[in-house]
Amino acid sequence: MTAEDSRRQGEWKLSRSVGIPRALSFYSYYPLWKTYFESMGINVVLSRPTNREILEWGIRETVTDACIPIKIFHGHVIDLKDRVDYLFIPRMVTVDGQATFCPKFLGLPDMVRFSGEKLPPVIDSPVQANRFSRGIFAFFRDVARQLRLVRGYRWAAAVVQACRKQRLYQQLLLKGQLPLQAMRCLEQKAQADCGKRAAAVSRSGGSLKVALLGYPYVLYDPFISANLYQRLSDMDVEPLTPEQVSPREMHRQSKVLPQNFFWHYSNRASWSSLHYLEHAGRVDGVIHVTAFGCGPDAMVDKFVELESKKKRVPFLTLTIDEHTGEGGIQTRLEAFVDMLRAKKEREGKGAG
Numbered sequence: 001m002t003a004e005d006s007r008r009q010g011e012w013k014l015s016r017s018v019g020i021p022r023a024l025s026f027y028s029y030y031p032l033w034k035t036y037f038e039s040m041g042i043n044v045v046l047s048r049p050t051n052r053e054i055l056e057w058g059i060r061e062t063v064t065d066a067c068i069p070i071k072i073f074h075g076h077v078i079d080l081k082d083r084v085d086y087l088f089i090p091r092m093v094t095v096d097g098q099a100t101f102c103p104k105f106l107g108l109p110d111m112v113r114f115s116g117e118k119l120p121p122v123i124d125s126p127v128q129a130n131r132f133s134r135g136i137f138a139f140f141r142d143v144a145r146q147l148r149l150v151r152g153y154r155w156a157a158a159v160v161q162a163c164r165k166q167r168l169y170q171q172l173l174l175k176g177q178l179p180l181q182a183m184r185c186l187e188q189k190a191q192a193d194c195g196k197r198a199a200a201v202s203r204s205g206g207s208l209k210v211a212l213l214g215y216p217y218v219l220y221d222p223f224i225s226a227n228l229y230q231r232l233s234d235m236d237v238e239p240l241t242p243e244q245v246s247p248r249e250m251h252r253q254s255k256v257l258p259q260n261f262f263w264h265y266s267n268r269a270s271w272s273s274l275h276y277l278e279h280a281g282r283v284d285g286v287i288h289v290t291a292f293g294c295g296p297d298a299m300v301d302k303f304v305e306l307e308s309k310k311k312r313v314p315f316l317t318l319t320i321d322e323h324t325g326e327g328g329i330q331t332r333l334e335a336f337v338d339m340l341r342a343k344k345e346r347e348g349k350g351a352g
């Protein structure tokens with residue numbers, strides 16, 4: 001790197017910040033983005049956890065029939081816009097070269113840019129990878145271009161380091177850590193402990209097991225999901241999510257259907273349902289959490305319902321929108337869990 005390059009990198013370090021909205025792809029890829037920017041000396045600013053104010057901003061900015069995750073994303077953009085030099089809204093196209101992200105993901109940077117708000121420049125590099133680690137170099141090359149970063153040794157090391165962090169993150173999710181816990185773990189120095197704690201989480205279990213299916217930005221945002229994951233744990237139910245199904249198993253399940261869905265997260269939800277329903281007793285019930293106004297979910301929900309029926313596993317759909325009340329969710333969950341317990345007891349007696 002020349003002296004001029006070093007000077008330019010040094011300027012970035014002192015003055016630039018990139019805002020990352022705590023929504024949508026945040027739950028899948030934040031450690032990747034954050035490690036890259038910080039390794040390049042750029043300050044990362046995260047929007048606040050979703051709250052009523054952020055939701056209201058998002059509703060104001062979007063068309064009424066947009067799904068709630070998209071509305072909330074716009075709210076997070078408003079939360080960041082006056083605090084950062086750039087907004088980071090990658091155009092998520094594909095991470096496996098086959099399925100694409102849903103059309104709203106594809107058009108997200110444009111949707112935000114033309115929302116009418118005065119925004120800082122949007123970094124909208126496309127993620128278009130056949131295999132994630134390969135295509136990601138092209139992606140970060142484009143990010144560097146948009147930020148006018150020098151692509152030298154430091155840049156390559158930042159990409160490698162970011163991919164390494166992302167792999168660790170995915171391993172923690174696989175072992176049963178929730179995204180926010182796993183992110184916190186990765187921030188700490190003693191990362192070896194993260195794995196041990198994750199293993200302990202996955203062993204702790206509950207008296208019932210329920211496949212909790214849906215998109216990560218719905219399942220793991222406590223505000224959107226009305227803290228569903230925690231509510232189930234409090235009822236002594238172990239929620240099993242798509243993030244706990246290994247890539248190899250996802251690949252195996254992708255061969256089961258003659259035709260998969262066109263969309264990345266929809267496939268993950270449907271393949272996990274096949275995995276959890278494959279063997280009797282793997283789960284006691286299935287809950288599909290779907291966002292009102294989600295086109296892809298209209299098909300995924302029916303698919304999971306029919307598969308559950310085929311395997312005689314009780315199924316519940318929870319549709320979330322901006323009017324969803326915590327009371328309603330709690331009542332439906334309690335009724336469902338009571339029914340699962342009664343069924344398990346009956347079957348236990350029948351077997352004895």
Ligand code: SF4
Pocket residue numbers: 067068069070102103104105215265291293294295296297
């Ligand atoms: S998959 Fe559904 S919930 Fe997700 S962004 Fe697209 S329309 Fe919204």
